[in-house]
Amino acid sequence: MSTGVLLALSGAAESDLLSRIEARPDLTVVRRCADLTELVAAAVAGLGTVAVLDADDPVDRRLVARLHAAGASAVVLCEEGEQDAYADMGAMAVARGTDPLPAVEALAAGLASRPVPDTVPDVPDGLAPQAHDGVPSPARGPARLVVLTGAAGAPGRTTLAVALADELAAAGGQVVLIDADLWGGSVAQTLGLVADTAGLSAAIRAADKGVLDDAALSRLLVPVSDRLRVLTGLARASRWREVGPESLEAVLTRARAGADWLVVEAPVLVPEDEPGFDLGPCRNAVAHTLLAEADELVVVGAAEPIGLERLVQTLLDLDDVPGLPARRTVVNRLRLSAAGPHPDLSVAEALHRFAGVGEPVLIPDDRALADRALLTASTWRSAGPMSPARLAVRDLARRLTDEAGEPAADAGRRRARREARGLRRRRRTAD
CATH class of the missing domain: 3.40.50.2300 (Response regulator)
Structure with missing residues (x-):
């Protein structure tokens, strides 16, 4: 033939x-x-x-x-x-x-x-x-890829991505934080970074041309501390087509080679265009690429009635995506005024009932900390080291670090035991 x-x-x-x-x-x-x-x-x-x-x-x-x-x-x-x-x-x-x-x-x-x-x-x-x-052939580096996604709206994905990356760096790891939120990237604004160009766009262009080496990527990463560097996101959501999933894979491969942790804020899943003769990537191509590559998937929602409804829908949508790693559900802004007299129990019970979540990570609401960190362009660890919100993120980072050193099967069993204990504890409290 x-x-x-x-x-x-x-x-x-x-x-x-x-x-x-x-x-x-x-x-x-x-x-x-x-x-x-x-x-x-x-x-x-x-x-x-x-x-x-x-x-x-x-x-x-x-x-x-x-x-x-x-x-x-x-x-x-x-x-x-x-x-x-x-x-x-x-x-x-x-x-x-x-x-x-x-x-x-x-x-x-x-x-x-x-x-x-x-x-x-x-x-x-x-x-x-x-x-x-x-797909580029170089072997992957040691970095573990942590992808943060979540519900639509503003549940605090960027804030938690920055806080988690900073905590992982404080624990001794070399961390690269990538703002890949195509629809509303704001990592640079959160940290008060001024860049001549969107780092992600420049990295993608270099990957497109096959010239993204370690030196080129290093020039695009903005240092925040000795152990934390940032690749800033798109300036406008209308430029989303510039980020091709195949080139993003090349950027991730290169970034993994020089870090211990790669923390990426992913775009939320959005409705696709009507099927047609379109030779370009679909709207969710980047999100699906990140979800498929992730070693750790963190799904963020807000502890508010509408926020929880959106979070449950997001978790159900992710159930339809094949090949995802075990996910961690993080509920942000937990407070009495929005979730009742026992907000931790109410939120955990709702997520278990409607989305099958065993033990969500609960982040107490600390508006003063969040405002102070944003106004001073600093991280939660610097702006309020003893804040319960900051300590909850620190504990999450420690959990990730501990499990990274374990075989996958052992880490999975430990996570399952922890979720089972948490569920039994909540049921006893409710009774």
Whole structure:
């Protein structure tokens, strides 16, 4: 069976490759594309499974990922010094002056469907093999990824993300805090950081081009303390399309390599657009990427009637997302005036009854602390070290740190025992 090949080249390179492919019974050029837009459209239409393009066109990680999503592997003709960058994007990089036909043959034979080791046999000199499924191949670093999401509205996701990252840093870890809330990122404002550009956007652009190395990421991270650095978020929600999920994975991989903890505020899940012919990422692509990558998932809600209703709905929505890690439910702003005379029991009972939550983490309401920290651009640990709210976040950080050193099975059993004890204690109190 003949393999369809899509060409987006020009000049002698295209005519030479075209003539030699036409002489092959197992390869067929099904479309000579005028530009990359036509190339992607042809791949989406299923016309070909190997795409050959030139680095003189704006080839980036997102384009390669779109081709992969459409079932097409990419061969990129580039300068010899650019091969590693395009290979990191997930393409088969071919140095100019090197015959690209062996790369086309290798992809047509199914080489791209298997994990590619550092040295691939039978791949001619001058070729850089693509990464498996378009995902960068470097090994992950030691960092554990903690993702904070939650209900719509303003239950305090950013405040808790900042406080938790600071507590993990105070416990001795090197921490990177990433503001990936596409709809309302405010980590920079919370900490009083002034940046010339949105760090996340710049990191994504570098990842798109395959030039995000340790030095480039380090320049984008804003230091808050010796152990805490921040990658600031988008300036406007209208720029959400700039953050592609495949490039975000590359940013996470790079950030993990230089930290012990990676704390990320994720965007809340929002309604998707109506299905249509859209070649870009969907609205929830970044959120789903973060949820799938998380080692620890923290779901934040507010201890208020409307806040709890929204939290329960969010937890039920997350139940429909496959492959999530065990989650921790954090209820913020716990107070008598909003949840009754026994707010801890009322909130815990409601979450257990309607969402099956065993033992939520309860954060007492301390408006004075929150206001003081915001006005002074400081963390809860600095603004009110003895506040019950701060101590609750500190205990959560200690729990995460303790469990990070345990085997996953032991940590899961300990968490289950703790939730069972908490449930029995609340029932005895209620009786």
